[in-house]
Amino acid sequence: MTLPRKPDLTTLSVFAAVVVVGGLNTVAVRFSNEELAPFWGAGLRLIAGAAILFAFVFARGLRLPRGRALVGVLLYGLLGFAAFYAFLYWGLIDAPAGAAALAVSLVPLVTLVLAPLHGLERFRWQALSGALVSVAGIALVFADQLDANVAPLSLIALLLGAVALAESTIVIKSFPHSEAAVTNAIGLAVGAVVLLGLSILFGEPHHVPQRADTLVAVGYLVVIGSVLLFMGFLYVLARWTASAASYQLVFMPLVTLPAASFLRSEPVSGAFAAGAALVLAGVYFGAIAPPIALPGRPAPAEPLAPATRLAIPGQSEAAFLPPNCP
DSSP, X not given: OOOOSSOOHHHHHHHHHHHHHHHHHHHHHHHHHHHSOHHHHHHHHHHHHHHHHHHHHHHHTOOOOOHHHHHHHHHHHIIIIIIXXXXXXXXXXXXXXXXXXXXXXXXXXXXXXXXXXXXXXXXXXXXXXXXXXXXXXXXXXXXXXXXXXXXXXXXXXXXXXXXXXXXXXXXXXXXOOOOHHHHHHHHHHHHHHHHHHHHHHTTOOOOOOOSHHHHHHHHIIIIIIIIIHHHHHHHHHHHSOHHHHTHHHHHHHHHHHHHHHHHHOOOOOXXXXXXXXXXXXXXXXXXXXXXXXXXTSXXXXXXXXXXXXXXXXXXXXXXXXXOOOO
């Protein structure tokens, strides 16, 4: 983890706040799903977040993308918001919040595994090794959750959501960049339209939340868990390297697991904890740890340039860190 020589207290505090807020997001989604149908609840969250970001975009007079840049932003919205949140919210109907947080923590590693398929970098054994360790951890978690009568399709949906989010960070690299706020405002809007369309297609009930816990959860997800979280990512990324900022995703399950246990009485078994440890170890080794030199050979170059590994569109160092955490 590459940090500044003397990381300032403000950036460390924002980093910690992002980890806590992001770690609580999947717990809040579980509360939302208790009253609101998944696609409807996700659509409401995204459309509210889009309205806030568009207000910021227009207040700042930021230019909207056109041509190929617009195509890239639309694809980013379809993958990183529509597909990701569809799988996430649907999976969290049955799966625990901790399993979702672990799936999201895989995004940095999945990005590195997918990158060679897109011709963005050469194949790396270190990324594959980390992926295999994480797969072993996911297998332990899946086995534990299946024993707890969690539907396997719910767990698979969470993994597909992580793949969709990772793919969104890769696909958008092929297109001209736009300002971060603009990219995510449009992405949120695209996601909201698709999710609300799915809600209508599947005949979900449509009503505004009535229960106090649902109102708190949705309000948290819109204002704190989306907009403020997004701004926190930007703040940290502007001051640290992309690889250092990626630790935010890796640390989030460490918040989610105790929070879900305390707020929702979701049990954390020994097998689940062991699987979580393997997942996080695999992500660290395969996606974040410095490249390891093989005997007799120099250490390989960084697997991806910082602008590819984990970044936010429109930022100087990194163009594709997904700000839409769960």
